[in-house]
Amino acid sequence: MADSAAPQTADLSRRVVSIAAGEAHTLALTGDGRVYSWGRGMFGRLGTGSEQDEPFPVPVKFEPSGDQPPIKLVGIAAGAYHSLALADDGSVWCWGYNVCILLKISCLLVIVIRSIKAGGMMSLAIDNVGGLWIWGNCPQESSNSNSSSEGGFSLVSSFAPVPVWDLQGGQRVVKVACGNEHVVACVSVGGETTNSKGGGGEEQDLVCYSWGNNNHGQLGLGDRVSRVHPQVVQTSAVYEVSCGAFHTALLSHRTRVSGDDGTNISVCWTFGLGDNGQLGHGTTQSVSSPEPVKDLPNQMYLVSVDCGLFHTSVVSSSGDVWSWGMEKGLGLCPDATFTGTDAGDAALPLPISKFHNPVQVACGAAHTVLVADGGYRLWSWGRGRSGVLGTGNTADSYAPSIVLWPPLSEQNIGDQDGSSKNTDDERLSAAMDEMKLLQSKYTAMEQYAGMLHGLIFGEPFREHEIATSSSWQNPGGGLDVARQWEEMLESADRGKLMKLERLYKGMLGGVKDKLLKKRIQEIVKEINHH
Structure with a gap:
């Protein structure tokens, strides 16, 4: 059982406020504005200046130019092979894609970026007026008449952020997610009423728009026709969204009536590719319209949802974690190996464990990371190669394992500029x-x-x-x-019980033989002594 008491500390440098998982790497953001990474280093996705794998969390070094003050980060995001970080001045920092140094993206317009997201080969940002920006492999209308994509859809490489003009004018984008080739944006239209969130605070009921590749129904529009312009997904009271490679998950409020404990009740909706049970509907069929994951408990509030390549995970406010999809919901793909019989895919939600004060769950291609104890402890499970679990080894983990947090190199460190020298190379x-x-x-x-x-x-x-x-x-x-x-x-069945009986009879016979031999040795020794 992964439950534990929260540490008695208010040290923001040790408190994780956000996590993000890529194909085989993980990012963590602390309360004092620092970013840590671990896992596979290929393409420079860890931001350490090299392509070396890191089995433990290590700090990402941000170097401001000239005499600028130290950078404080307020957001992170991870694509398949790249990473993003958002600074409190609105600048977006990016690394990966075979570039082992940090790059800075600054908007020339008079706007400030407030939120970032990444997935597959694309990146997204939401500005302070609710506008959405996109760059990388972007779904756009194809100018090639010979395009094989339906509706003239294609992926076009954009090397600089471009605005999504369809979501302008009275529509504020609040949250966004993207898969390999599709995007889902949650917008607030005309300042709708808010609903109390389970853990306190306010959370808006949002309207979802989707566009991009729809060959598996991952847009949730009732068909498999790709879209180049955003269209409304027929759901209501949505407050969270996540995209896997080819599937989507939404969280919505069930009703306006609160539960016995004064919290709202949640529904998890999924749609898109279902080949590995990642929709949690009990089958491996793909669906093109939102359908609820029915086997989750009825009376609970979900605080976080995330989609991996072929698996999905959710966390409730009471600390329960469920996963479903490839290889028993662990997402161990595409070449997982087991000793003995393979576990098989989970087409329905499986309980993973119960955690104290969970904050967020993040799913990579084949691993899952959870922030618990209010941000002071990290747990991980799934495929462990390249050290992506942060436990110090590369073994797969079939149950939650504790991540080495805080990092050894940071447990007694002072400011990021190195003013404190308490931790040196020898230590x-x-x-x-x-x-x-x-x-x-x-x-x-x-x-x-x-x-x-x-x-x-x-x-x-x-x-x-x-x-x-x-x-x-x-x-x-x-x-x-x-x-x-x-x-x-x-x-146990009769055959197994008989097998156990033979085993213990054999063990008992061995013990009796040893006792007899010991007794004979003692008698011989006693005779010789006399």
């Missing part, structure tokens, strides 16, 4: 050596646990089968082996 090296020692001890304990598990249960130990149910926890917080043994015997 970091010693900490890394300690981590290696702990890792070796963990490996030895894992092998020992495997041996004991085999002796007790008569089958190999598999980490992803560890129970997370609170009913299997003993009062001390550990796993209740006796309870697990009892339930295993109860659920």
Whole structure:
């Protein structure tokens, strides 16, 4: 069980306020305006100045020009192979795409960027007047009459931000998301009334527009015709949106009536590609109109939703996390390997665990990261290659694992400009050596646990089968082996019980033989002594 008490600290440098996940890298933004990255370094997506993989969170160094003050970041976003950061002065910083240095995008107009988003090969920004800007691989009307795309749709490379003129004039874009080739924007029209959010504060009910490639129905418009201009998605009371590669998820308020605890009730709607169960509808069929994920609990409020390449995750205000899609909702794709029988795709929501005070969930191509404990702890699971889970190794994780946070190199560091020298290279090296020692001890304990598990249960130990149910926890917080043994015997068929009987008869016979040999040795020793 991944629940834990929140740390007693108000240190903004250790509090994560936002996370973003790309194809195989992760970004984290702290309360004091710094950005950290880890995972695959190819194309310079980590912003460290190299293409080296990083198994632990490392700081992204932003270098202001001239005598400008240090930069404070207020937003982050991750595409497949690139990253974005938004500074408090409205400037957008970008890195990746085989460029290992930071680039700065400044608008020449008298506007300030307030929000950023990325997905696939495109980037988006919302300005202070609600205007939407887009660059990268942008869905646009094709000027090529021979285009094979329906409706004249094509992807056009734009090397500078361009405005989306269709969403101008009285429509303020509040939130936006994009997949590989489609965009969904949530707009507020004419200052509609607001609805209280589950965790407090105000959240507007928004109207969704979508456009781009629609070959799997990911636009939610009831057909599979691609669009070059935004069209309204027939949903209401939407307050959150996320896009996978070829599917979309929306969160909306169920009704205006609050639950017993004074919070609103949520509905998660999904549409688009369903081949791997990423829609959570219980099938692998694709759908072109929003349909609710019915197997989620009725009386709950969802605080976050995110879509990976072929999986989806949601988090409730009470701390429950559900995932569905490829490989048991873990998103382990496209070449996941398992020991034994593959888990299979999850066509319905699967509970992952319960967390204390969750903040946000982010899904990469094949991994998931969760911010919990009000921002002071990070958990991750899924495919671990390139160190994308931030746990220090590259092993896949079938259950939530704790991310090394705060980073070793930052636990005693002062200002970003290096004014504090409490942490030096020797201290970091010693900490890394300690981590290696702990890792070796963990490996030895894992092998020992495997041996004991085999002796007790008569089958190999598999980490992803560890129970997370609170009913299997003993009062001390550990796993209740006796309870697990009892339930295993109860659920075992006749063949398995006979196999266990033979196993323990053999073990008992071995013990009796050893006892007899020991007794004979003692008698011989006693006779010789006399």
